[in-house]
Amino acid sequence: MIGKLTGFIAATHTPFLANGELNLSVIEKQAAHLEATGVSGVFICGTTGECHSLTLQERMDLAERWSAVRRGTNLKLIVHVGANCLTESRQLAAHAQSLDVDAIAAISPSYFKPKSLQALIECSAEVAAASPALPFYFYDIPSMTGVNFPMSDYLEKAAVRIPNLAGVKFSNPDLMEYQKCLHLANSKFDMPWGTDEYILSALAVGAIGGVGSSYNLAAPIYRRLLSAFQRVDLKSAQAEQYRSVQIIDLMIQHGYLAASKFAMNQLGIDLGGVRLPLTNLEETQKRSLQLSLQTLGFYDWIAL
Numbered sequence: 001m002i003g004k005l006t007g008f009i010a011a012t013h014t015p016f017l018a019n020g021e022l023n024l025s026v027i028e029k030q031a032a033h034l035e036a037t038g039v040s041g042v043f044i045c046g047t048t049g050e051c052h053s054l055t056l057q058e059r060m061d062l063a064e065r066w067s068a069v070r071r072g073t074n075l076k077l078i079v080h081v082g083a084n085c086l087t088e089s090r091q092l093a094a095h096a097q098s099l100d101v102d103a104i105a106a107i108s109p110s111y112f113k114p115k116s117l118q119a120l121i122e123c124s125a126e127v128a129a130a131s132p133a134l135p136f137y138f139y140d141i142p143s144m145t146g147v148n149f150p151m152s153d154y155l156e157k158a159a160v161r162i163p164n165l166a167g168v169k170f171s172n173p174d175l176m177e178y179q180k181c182l183h184l185a186n187s188k189f190d191m192p193w194g195t196d197e198y199i200l201s202a203l204a205v206g207a208i209g210g211v212g213s214s215y216n217l218a219a220p221i222y223r224r225l226l227s228a229f230q231r232v233d234l235k236s237a238q239a240e241q242y243r244s245v246q247i248i249d250l251m252i253q254h255g256y257l258a259a260s261k262f263a264m265n266q267l268g269i270d271l272g273g274v275r276l277p278l279t280n281l282e283e284t285q286k287r288s289l290q291l292s293l294q295t296l297g298f299y300d301w302i303a304l
């Protein structure tokens, strides 16, 4: 086991060329940027990575490239293998285990949804069993999957069914349920927090790390937030959290994933655009976002 995930893990974007094909050649630069800005790991092929718009082969190509690139860095590597088809998930999990990766994670199937907690646990168990040597995280993201069971119940029941269960990547803003999970089984489970705009609240109740999209472009803000929190300087921590809120709010107004990819491109990491069904920013939207980021002070906030 890798121990618990600490610090800020970037849920990475998937780089595409102008023609929409995968652009593996930029991953080295992407990793260097993330390491330089202080993230502690990468969570690839997740929501931010547009997992459901990638072919199985593309997901494996990404895992292979990241596994090679992160060697020689301090970045942890977690591969998201969730899919609607459990056979594909199992293939991805087995493939991840053949590489140098730290853990896998999987969301619930969501087109046909598990009707009971036990059915959800059976889905996780099938995937986790395909890579028994890797820690398995259930990726709880009800806003995207529409699957919503109490994660404290999931952990209690799944712990006896899934030997390699490490915890839950908690992309669910329910802080009460989060605390119940944190206190289960002598805090045995790892619970990386997945809603960046509430990370300060999560730290206050016991989080030790987060996985999220905005750590790709704004890790320095979160690092200052964490150090202010650790020295009990709540005013400074709140100020940094509010910076994150303003950035995220701006991205949401412009279409979150396309806007965050555009911002990464502006930072010199050319990740290209998003794939349909998501849509890219129009030129006017790009200009307005760029101006708003400058006016906000974004580029000063993230300077190293």
Ligand SMILES: CC(=O)N[C@@H]([C@@H](O)[C@H](O)[C@H](O)CO)[C@@H](O)CC(=O)C(=O)O
Binding pocket: 011, 012, 043, 045, 046, 047, 048, 049, 141, 143, 144, 171, 194, 195, 196, 197, 211, 212, 213, 214, 248
């Ligand atoms: C619903 C959603 O996409 N949540 C994001 C957050 O990082 C989110 O983008 C951020 O908090 C802004 O709302 C992550 O939890 C997703 C994530 O980790 C991933 O891309 O796999």
